[in-house]
Amino acid sequence: MTESFYADVLGATQITPNLRRVHLGGGTIADWESTGKADEFVHVHIPGDNPAEGWEDDHDIARHYTIRSYDAVAGTIDLDVVTHGHGLGSSWAKNCQPGDRVAISDASGFYGPPGGSTKRLLLADATGLPAVARILEEASADEEFDVIVELLDLADKIELPSKATVRAVWRVSGNGRSPSALETCMSRSEAPGEDVYVWIACESAESRRARKYLRNNWGRHHTWYRIVGYWYANLDEIMATYNSLTDEQRAAYEAIWDDERSDEANWEELEPFLAAHGL
Ligand SMILES: Cc1cc2nc3c(=O)[nH]c(=O)nc-3n(C[C@H](O)[C@H](O)[C@H](O)COP(=O)(O)OP(=O)(O)OC[C@H]3O[C@@H](n4cnc5c(N)ncnc54)[C@H](O)[C@@H]3O)c2cc1C
Structure with missing residues (x-):
């Protein structure tokens, strides 16, 4: 950008x-x-x-x-x-x-279901809800969505108009006030079929937990999911740890991200690096 x-x-x-x-x-x-x-x-x-x-x-x-x-x-x-x-x-x-x-x-975006696919699973906290609402608003009648959104309060529920078939579940959890339930929702659901594109947007640590769960338990090619951390519950801590990296460690971190491959393919390599450095 x-x-x-x-x-x-x-x-x-x-x-x-x-x-x-x-x-x-x-x-x-x-x-x-x-x-x-x-x-x-x-x-x-x-x-x-x-x-x-x-x-x-x-x-x-x-x-x-x-x-x-x-x-x-x-x-x-x-x-x-x-x-x-x-x-x-x-x-x-x-x-x-x-x-x-x-x-x-200028704009940038992540949501990109494989061409020809019609089934989706969207998981989000309140920060991902604007994107969920727009995804559904722009979806076509042949698409099918399962949606789980966690909110601070059920009064924050909004209408989700769509031409698509939408099954929405609303929860009160996460959002910085209580533990997120998104990973629990994943573990309590049956693994989505291989033809389901998964999109998740929420707090960053939760997004990484969701990615780990998906990779370990739902095993799918990275073209079939996109998981994005939208905010940090512990930004100061993360920044302090990042700032304490040596120049070599920072260079190694930056070298991992390769614009030639997909973001989720990059994450597969980035995750072990971040974990090893307390990030
Ligand atoms: C691609 C992308 C799209 C996004 N779209 C939206 C959007 O449409 N609407 C939207 O509201 N946000 C969206 N976000 C998230 C938003 O950018 C962050 O929540 C941002 O940190 C908010 O800034 P702030 O100044 O309010 O809080 P900050 O100054 O960043 O943080 C202050 C404190 O508040 C906490 N905090 C930050 N955000 C939240 C939150 N949502 N709930 C609880 N505690 C929080 C932090 O941990 C920190 O302790 C998006 C983020 C990304 C990466």
Whole structure:
């Protein structure tokens, strides 16, 4: 992701007790292009004391959010932000005002079921719900989805309109307040058939537990799943450990990720490295 686009906050709407929709438009947003991937996301440079000047991959000033919807003709984008308590992004969603200027990056996405497949399993916490909602909204009538979403509160449940067949289960767990139940849900379910594409988005440690469970118990080729860590429950700890790596260890870490292969193929190699270094 390299480009910056500018947008103004047009307003914000409370969708559920812990989910706030921020409406963006104006600026250079009409030049922003969708990737067409239903879980596409951008890096949002959130204005502090000064207006945003351009996105940077820097946790001091920017956060990732899913493009919940966009209207190319009107030049508008909606982001659904979990207002989990404290944090730059969470506070911004609660307090942003019409006219506030943000910068967003170009988009990137992960969701990519193999062509010809129609069955899906989606697991997410509240941060993955905007992507789940958009995936379902854009799905076709011949698709079939099993969906498990864990929330802070059942009042955060939303409608999930879709042309597809959708079986949704809602749970109150995880989301930084109690242990996540996603891995337990996986272990209590029958292994999905080989023709089921699995997509999971949740807290990072939970995403790695889910990946491990899937690889060890559901064994499938990495083209049939995509698991993404959306946030860290222990970011400070992880950053401290990462910053304590030697230059050689950092170089070894960076050398593992190869853009020529799929992300999940990279994760197969990355996981043992991270575990060995306490990451
Ligand atoms: C590809 C991608 C797409 C994403 N899409 C969305 C989206 O559409 N909507 C959305 O709300 N989030 C989304 N996220 C997650 C979001 O970027 C993180 O939750 C981010 O950390 C929020 O920033 P913050 O400033 O509110 O909190 P931070 O400043 O990052 O963290 C402050 C504290 O809050 C905790 N925290 C952070 N997020 C949460 C949470 N969700 N629940 C409980 N505790 C939390 C941290 O552990 C930390 O202790 C996405 C992330 C990725 C990688």
